[in-house]
Amino acid sequence: MTTPPKIYSTEAIVLKHTPLGEADYLLTMYTPNRGKTRAVAKGARRVKSRLGGHLEPLMRASLLMARGQNLDVVSQAEALEGFRTVREDLQRVSQALCMAELVDAITPEEQPNYPIYRLFLESLRRLEGDAPPSLMPFFQLHLLEQSGFRPELYRCVECDSTLAPGLHRFAPDRGGTLCVSCHPPGLTILPLSLDTLKVLRFLQREVYNIAARLHLEPGTLLEMERLLGALLRCVLEREVKASRFLHQVSQDDRERAEAAASPANNIKE
Amino acid sequence: MTYDFLPSVAAPLARLIEEFHKLPGIGPKTAQRLAYYLIRMPAEEAHSLAEAILAVKERITFCTVCQNITESSPCPLCSSQSRDRSRLCVVEEPLDVLSLERTRVYKGLYHVLHGVISPASGIGPENLKIREMLERLKGNEVEEVILATNPSLEGESTAMYIHRLLLPLVPRITRLARGLPVGGDLEYADEVTLSRALEGRQEM
Numbered sequence: 001m002t003t004p005p006k007i008y009s010t011e012a013i014v015l016k017h018t019p020l021g022e023a024d025y026l027l028t029m030y031t032p033n034r035g036k037t038r039a040v041a042k043g044a045r046r047v048k049s050r051l052g053g054h055l056e057p058l059m060r061a062s063l064l065m066a067r068g069q070n071l072d073v074v075s076q077a078e079a080l081e082g083f084r085t086v087r088e089d090l091q092r093v094s095q096a097l098c099m100a101e102l103v104d105a106i107t108p109e110e111q112p113n114y115p116i117y118r119l120f121l122e123s124l125r126r127l128e129g130d131a132p133p134s135l136m137p138f139f140q141l142h143l144l145e146q147s148g149f150r151p152e153l154y155r156c157v158e159c160d161s162t163l164a165p166g167l168h169r170f171a172p173d174r175g176g177t178l179c180v181s182c183h184p185p186g187l188t189i190l191p192l193s194l195d196t197l198k199v200l201r202f203l204q205r206e207v208y209n210i211a212a213r214l215h216l217e218p219g220t221l222l223e224m225e226r227l228l229g230a231l232l233r234c235v236l237e238r239e240v241k242a243s244r245f246l247h248q249v250s251q252d253d254r255e256r257a258e259a260a261a262s263p264a265n266n267i268k269e
Numbered sequence: 270m271t272y273d274f275l276p277s278v279a280a281p282l283a284r285l286i287e288e289f290h291k292l293p294g295i296g297p298k299t300a301q302r303l304a305y306y307l308i309r310m311p312a313e314e315a316h317s318l319a320e321a322i323l324a325v326k327e328r329i330t331f332c333t334v335c336q337n338i339t340e341s342s343p344c345p346l347c348s349s350q351s352r353d354r355s356r357l358c359v360v361e362e363p364l365d366v367l368s369l370e371r372t373r374v375y376k377g378l379y380h381v382l383h384g385v386i387s388p389a390s391g392i393g394p395e396n397l398k399i400r401e402m403l404e405r406l407k408g409n410e411v412e413e414v415i416l417a418t419n420p421s422l423e424g425e426s427t428a429m430y431i432h433r434l435l436l437p438l439v440p441r442i443t444r445l446a447r448g449l450p451v452g453g454d455l456e457y458a459d460e461v462t463l464s465r466a467l468e469g470r471q472e473m
């Protein structure tokens with residue numbers, strides 16, 4: 001058996017940090033070659049820390065790591081991408097934090113998954129750019145797929161029959177679509193419109209550059225948000241905490257947009 | 270953590286070690302060291318320490334105006350006649366008020382949020398003293414609100430969120446300048462800090 005080197009370098013995107021002791025941070029990061037990994041950043045909470053700013057959540061950084069007894073320790077860090085536009089926009093930063101929490105929740109530690117790294121990084125870059133509405137559902141669908149939870153969107157999860165157009169529902173606990181003849185007991189069943197089903201299939205099938213061009217109706221977007229949210233809750237067996245704040249911000253944005261569109265007729269739903 | 274596995278430790282001592290271990294930043298080793306230090310401490314010093322802890326719990330309350338910790342509400346800062354009532358500085362924690370007061374530059378009032386919005390930890394705006402701040406600003410003479418949350422991701426998000434709420438209420442909303450710390454080193458600054466410092470440059 002060869003002993004692993006004491007010092008190694010890696011690239012990483014910081015998913016989150018939690019205070020540790022007086023001045024340290026415990027970092028949860030996603031790396032291209034090791035998947036999700038945790039490390040200690042010593043002194044990173046001090047104002048003059050050489051590490052601090054480089055290791056804020058959502059930073060992509062190049063790191064020099066020293067192997068520790070329990071956790072590895074970051075000995076040097078240099079930010080590669082700061083995603084400043086994301087950081088300085090409430091809607092964008094809430095989406096990015098949601099994505100980071102999803103990656104953290106769905107991936108096991110120390111299990112390399114390069115497609116997930118790529119997906120997360122590309123999604124942050126798109127969020128830094130024009131951030132189209134299809135980005136979040138696209139990210140969620142592909143994250144599920146790369147983690148081995150590809151949602152079924154063509155057949156009934158109960159009887160395996162091919163779905164007939166217009167005759168379908170959604171069963172989040174079973175990870176996909178349900179025909180209208182099946183009534184498995186004790187299952188949460190959500191309505192699923194044909195438009196939304198088509199959009200979900202399209203986003204699942206296409207690469208991002210094509211998916212991004214899709215025009216989405218607000219109703220479809222909301223339905224998709226609800227279905228994918230329910231699906232993720234079932235897969236993760238817990239609530240996605242950051243999605244609550246994202247909902248608050250999105251709701252707020254919608255109300256603002258409506259108020260701006262009809263200043264004389266400002267009605268809250 | 271319990272110290273049942275240490276039969277050689279007297280029960281009161283084990284309890285003290287446990288209590289210390291609950292404090293933030295205190296590991297089991299430090300907890301033991303502190304406990305043994307207390308044993309050798311003169312009785313009157315130990316009493317004085319215990320009293321100080323009780324006094325904090327019994328006499329300290331939150332100011333109903335600024336939410337800072339205080340002995341009397343409204344706190345001395347809020348009731349002072351010499352403070353500039355047209356300015357309100359919003360901070361994360363009571364300790365931030367102390368830091369800003371030490372500068373002796375700011376003469377306005379404060380509002381303490383008691384935390385930051387941290388979506389990933391499930392801490393939303395409703396968990397902070399934001400509603401109290403909005404109540405306070407209604408029909409008030411405040412002309413400027415200074416958002417002095419930390420330049421961290423959570424601090425920035427909190428500032429952005431509050432900024433939205435304040436827009437219709439306050440004529441002027443400002444944010445503390447973000448840039449390089451005194452004694453810092455350009456070489457070790459991250460790109461976000463550096464680009465902000467560059468934008469915030471001043472004539473000299």
Ligand SMILES: [Zn+2]
Nearest residue numbers: 156159179182
């Ligand atoms: Zn069926």
Ligand SMILES: [Zn+2]
Nearest residue numbers: 332335344347
């Ligand atoms: Zn006060």
